[in-house]
Amino acid sequence: MQKVFKSCDKLDQKCYESYITEDILMEHAAMGMEKYIRTHFAPGNSVLIVAGPGNNGADGITLARLLYHDYEVKLHLPYGIKSLMPKLQLKRANALGIEETEELEDADVIVDALFGAGLNRLLDDLSIQLIHKMNSFKGHKIACDIPTGVAEDGTLMPLAFNADTTLTMGAYKEALYLDESKDVIGKVERINLGMSSQLYEGESDTFVLEPEDMKLPTRDKEATHKGTFGHAAIFTGEKEGAGIIAGTAATRFGAGLTTLVIHEKIMAPPYLMHATTVPDNASALAIGMGLGGHFEEEFLQKYVINSHLPIVLDADALSSMLLLSIIEQRDREIVLTPHPKEFVLLWMILTGEVLKVSEVQAKRFEMVRMFNHKYPHVTLLLKGANTLIMQEENLYINPLGCTKLSKGGSGDVLSGLIVSLLAQGYPAIDAAIHGSLALAIAAQNYQGASYAMLATDLIDEVAKLELC
Template sequence: MQKLYLDTRKLDASCRAAYGLSEEIMMENAAMALENAVRNPYPLSGDRRQPQKILILCGSGNNGADGYTLSRKLRFDYDVSIIRFAEPKSQLCKIQAERAEKCGVRFVDREDLSFYDLRFTDIIVDCVFGIGFHGELDEKTAATLGDMNNCECFKIACDVPTGLREDGTIAEGAFIADLTITMGALKTCLYSDFAKDFVGEVRCAELGVNRRLYENSNNSNLVKGMLLEESDLELPHRTVCNVNKGSFGHVAIASGEKQGAAAISGSAALRFGAGLVTLVHKNASKKGLDIFPELMVSSEIPEKTTAIAFGMGLGRKGDPCQQYFDYILEHANIKCVIDADACYAPGLKSFLEKKEKGVVLTPHPKEFQALIKNCDLGDFSLEDCIVNRMDFVESFCRKFPKKTLILKGANPVIGHFDGHKFKMFINPFGRPCLAKAGSGDVLSGLVAALLAQRRKTLDAAITASLAHALASRKIKCDFSMTPYDLMMAVAEL
């Protein structure tokens, strides 16, 4: 896991104070990281030729100063041009611009950009605005960045792509990077759902000291959350031989109006290690509910159930969730997954207040909007719930301690408050093939399987979310995946 920060400017200041570094030394290291990315680029346009022509876009502050510094380092090895978006204002920006000019770097006004400048550019480096950007891009800047985005070349952003705001939202006309070199430490804005199409790959650059020293230079609790890594995945491998199916728990999946959703969830639970899975439906004895040969069916919750998942295709007529709320409260050792229609259930708030622990909720943004309203946390628009998702996840978890929340999205957010400390995790591995009916049902089944196998709720949420996302990366076609393709990919992890 890697630490995430809302803003690293306090870390910059504390790092300089703690280790005797100057702002200029840190800038030279930032430019060196950009230089390495230019000198060791990805294959360009399908071939492996080395880049020749570099355009560096410079703003008026220290982000622009990084660009001027970079130009000086690349001078003579490459055809380097500076596109100045504004006259230097910060002291370091003025100094670095003067140095670049003395080194003979070519300066080009935006109005004088030629067809040659754009058509034959190999790499564009965006150093216009950094982490402090807010508001909107002016029309001229947005238009120029649009021209850059249309260039068929490799694009690098310094710290954050220009137009990416601190809250993770995107201004119109923002720069679209293939690679973002972020300075010092990782920023939360880079992992918003909005940012995913703009940041490309994210790498963290060290600024003169080891990254751990940089992050430890400030004793204040500046960490906003943690970024999950592939190494955090802990699959439910079976290491003991003298076992039976009961050793791995019994998952009950509530089946209702849309039985396919429950079947998908149940199949996923079985494929992720649960020993037994039963679909529970009041009409289980009727023909048509036995078409899933690997799953058992019953009109009652099995006596030895260890985890229940409900809400997936269950429906909302007649309050179908209440029987599951009541049953789980009567059987304190049973853990549960709450999804989809259950987020709208009238009795949900009361249930969460009474159920001490053992609950994982897995809403998508629209369901999350209903969930926080249903739990008296406010009536917000869907856009508010997406823009402020990290704060809303924290508010929900603090109101309902020891419950774990997975808010699905392009970069899912996982939250948990144990009564003393709030923890938040972001999963960056999902792919757009997951944007299809049934994918969320698979996730619910994966979580239920781990709960049935006696995993703690937070551990189950992290592992299930990672398995779900990493499996999606094994799908070759970005549009043809089915939920069962995703389940099979889980088995390849």
């Protein structure tokens, strides 16, 4: 996992105090982009660099110098040059013979160095025209630091540069991981600015997860039996399919036993048990998926609220005042897995504040932190294109989800994976992180069409993760 920061200003300041000047940082920023281009494009290819008036533009001008002669470099400066660093970089570039181009033509590589971290107001007409044009080009699109149109606080403007790759300077920033900007950021790579990234970064309590972080349930001992791996009890309500999907996922992910708790007799697959109450040896619970109003309050009070077993609250449980009262229990392992619409409901119940889904989406990090401030002991997993997971002040971003997951049943699989890990004895935060990673990586591994994946396909992919 990698550290993530709200802004790099303080990190840059720390460098200056160590005599690592702006000029050094900038040279390395440009060298990082140069390396990326030289790795992916042979000399002779054309590179269009659109450079703005500030230091983001200066990164672009520096890149022009580094590539000039080996590549067909076209440098466009639509706003002229305003500050010290771009002036210095342009002098150096001009001295080598680089001239500005007035024409904006397609190239093999298009570099957006118009505005980076300094974007502080809406784009004007000139920028809008430029970005429309750059987006229409066929060349490989690289954003320097952050695409123009994505502000440092993560706000996505009505138009943004549509990057294939964002080469971000020094450290990963939160703005790169808001759901709304996922489609314009493309792949993200970090560029080191003349020192180890660990020295540049310092401390952070926010992290972006990587595939290598995924830990699968371990079965490294031979002298075991089904009881060794816990017993997941999944409350199955009006839509019994949701419980069956979650139960199948829980079993596939290693739970020794899985029971669907339901009042009625159902046709469950043979590997799932079902019962009308929670089995005595249950080691974790999951409730909410397809629940409806299946269980009476007295039953829920006895088997869910008073049980104190580790628990996943999902879907309908997140709009139940009774079930949400669980989050006051500070001695319990609790995972909440809302999607943004469910978060709106739970937030209203917990605080009385009525939010729109769009407001939650626009400030996902802030909302998760506000929830965490009230309930630090609860693991909150806010679903989305970039899932956010937080407990005890540490926030983890899982950016590995993909559009194949946008289908009914994916959330039930996730609840099943998490309750499975809880049943096997993993702490709530680990269960949420590794369940979420397993879900996302399994979806990536699915080989069918992007629109075709069923919850059962996803569970089959989970079953193969250890072999990958």
